Amino acid sequence: MKTVRLIILIALAGIIGLSCSRYHPQKENANSDPLDQWNDGQVKTTILSFVSKVTDESNAHFLPVKDRMAVFDMDGTILLEKPNFVLFDFIDRLVLEQIAGKPELKHKQPYKAFYEQDWAYFGTLDLNGLYSILLDATDGYTEDKYRDAVQKYFSTVIDKRYNKPYNQLFFAPMVQLIQYLQVHQFEVYIVSGSDPQFTRAFCEKAVNIPVQNVIGSTVLTKWVETDTGSYFVRIHKFVEPINDEAGKPINILNKIGRVPVIAVGNSAGDYHMLEYSKNASFGLQMIVNHDDSVREYTYEAEKMKMLCQKNGWKEISMKNDFKVIF
Numbered sequence: 001m002k003t004v005r006l007i008i009l010i011a012l013a014g015i016i017g018l019s020c021s022r023y024h025p026q027k028e029n030a031n032s033d034p035l036d037q038w039n040d041g042q043v044k045t046t047i048l049s050f051v052s053k054v055t056d057e058s059n060a061h062f063l064p065v066k067d068r069m070a071v072f073d074m075d076g077t078i079l080l081e082k083p084n085f086v087l088f089d090f091i092d093r094l095v096l097e098q099i100a101g102k103p104e105l106k107h108k109q110p111y112k113a114f115y116e117q118d119w120a121y122f123g124t125l126d127l128n129g130l131y132s133i134l135l136d137a138t139d140g141y142t143e144d145k146y147r148d149a150v151q152k153y154f155s156t157v158i159d160k161r162y163n164k165p166y167n168q169l170f171f172a173p174m175v176q177l178i179q180y181l182q183v184h185q186f187e188v189y190i191v192s193g194s195d196p197q198f199t200r201a202f203c204e205k206a207v208n209i210p211v212q213n214v215i216g217s218t219v220l221t222k223w224v225e226t227d228t229g230s231y232f233v234r235i236h237k238f239v240e241p242i243n244d245e246a247g248k249p250i251n252i253l254n255k256i257g258r259v260p261v262i263a264v265g266n267s268a269g270d271y272h273m274l275e276y277s278k279n280a281s282f283g284l285q286m287i288v289n290h291d292d293s294v295r296e297y298t299y300e301a302e303k304m305k306m307l308c309q310k311n312g313w314k315e316i317s318m319k320n321d322f323k324v325i326f
Contacts, residue, residue: 034180036323037173043286043321046314047177050284054261055184061282063261065185070262071215071252071273072178074192074199077266077288078207080159080169082297087194089166090153091137098137110136127244131217134195135236138219143197143232150201162326167202173322174264174288175207181262182208189260191215191252191273193244215255217243245269249276264288264316267300274313285313292319 038044054063075081084092095114099105106115110133113121122130138146154167162169178188190209192199196216203209218239221232241247249272252260263270263277266288274285287308291301296318308315318325 034183035173035176037176039321039323041321043314043316046284047180050262051181051184054282063282067258067261068181068184068186069256069258069260070178070181070186070188071191071256071260071264071277072174072188073265073267073270073273074190074194075266076290077264077270078170078174078178078190080162080166080171080296081266082299085194086166087134087198089157090150090198091133093153093157094137094149095133127242131193131238131242131244134217135219135238138234139236141234143221143234146197146234147201150198154202164326167206169326170206171288171318171322172324172326178207178209186262187213187256189213189215189252189256191243191248193217193242193269195219215243215248215251217247246272248273252276259283262286266290266304268303268307271307271311275311285311286316287313288316289318291317292322292325295319295322295325 035044035047038047053059053061054068056062072078075085075087079086092114095111099111099115105111109121112118122133141149154165158165159169181188188209190199190203190207190213192215194216196214196218199214199216200211203214204211219234220237220239221234224231224233241250243251248270252273259280260277261280261283262285263274263283264286265271265274270287274287277283277285287304289301289304289308290297290299292298305315307313316322
């Protein structure tokens with residue numbers, strides 16, 4: 001009987017240990033390179049030096065664990081965003097399915113643009129108009145129906161260039177950086193313009209970020225109670241503000257309540273988030289610059305380089321700093 005009890009206790013201890021370490025990987029070997037998917041250079045040195053300073057109690061820049069907050073944009077920062085943003089590609093397919101069921105929709109915008117593949121139309125829309133497409137495509141969906149559609153997308157859609165589903169096309173060096181920060185007791189958040197319910201479908205498995213650490217453009221839902229059960233239904237409205245551009249620091253404040261000491265983006269849409277991070281007494285702001293047409297894509301490379309120089313952000317060159325891409 002004692003032997004059985006001992007076995008049960010050991011098993012329980014193992015389960016508890018796994019649970020407690022779910023989002024905080026074990027510390028790296030002292031002799032290993034914690035960022036071995038990064039090329040040696042100024043960027044890698046800067047990251048390692050920053051983390052060393054804020055985690056060393058004898059350093060003037062030491063930060064207690066409660067202040068170690070890091071925020072990462074998603075599309076183009078940790079996840080492939082070409083040939084389209086992943087959420088946009090998902091919406092495109094939803095809309096085409098809806099047109100197949102109701103052909104009259106193809107005469108009405110934005111359905112008409114999707115049907116005709118008129119991508120120039122979307123360039124004419126302002127921020128609210130662009131994001132309203134998500135509302136149009138998912139209006140009236142229950143959360144279960146939406147979740148099923150997201151899961152179907154990731155189980156059936158394959159990127160043509162890389163021959164992988166999009167939830168497997170996260171940038172390996174960025175995932176490693178997130179894990180490195182978690183080892184050093186940083187609380188890491190995804191702060192994306194995408195729908196958080198979309199991101200939550202894959203964030204835990206793909207990048208080890210818990211669902212509660214996702215901040216995004218949230219579609220308002222209403223709670224419905226019936227005789228057979230209760231559920232959420234998505235309605236045609238966002239919880240303000242939309243989580244893009246100037247909306248990002250507002251939502252970070254509302255969700256986290258602390259200024260992030262590390263902020264990482266990849267576009268001008270992340271400007272406000274990175275500048276907000278400068279309110280920390282000691283911080284690090286970085287931009288992932290897409291300058292590698294051989295292994296990934298090249299776009300806005302010179303523009304982002306200049307923004308980094310102008311604002312004092314550290315440029316992460318995919319071509320020069322990433323040893324691998326995926």
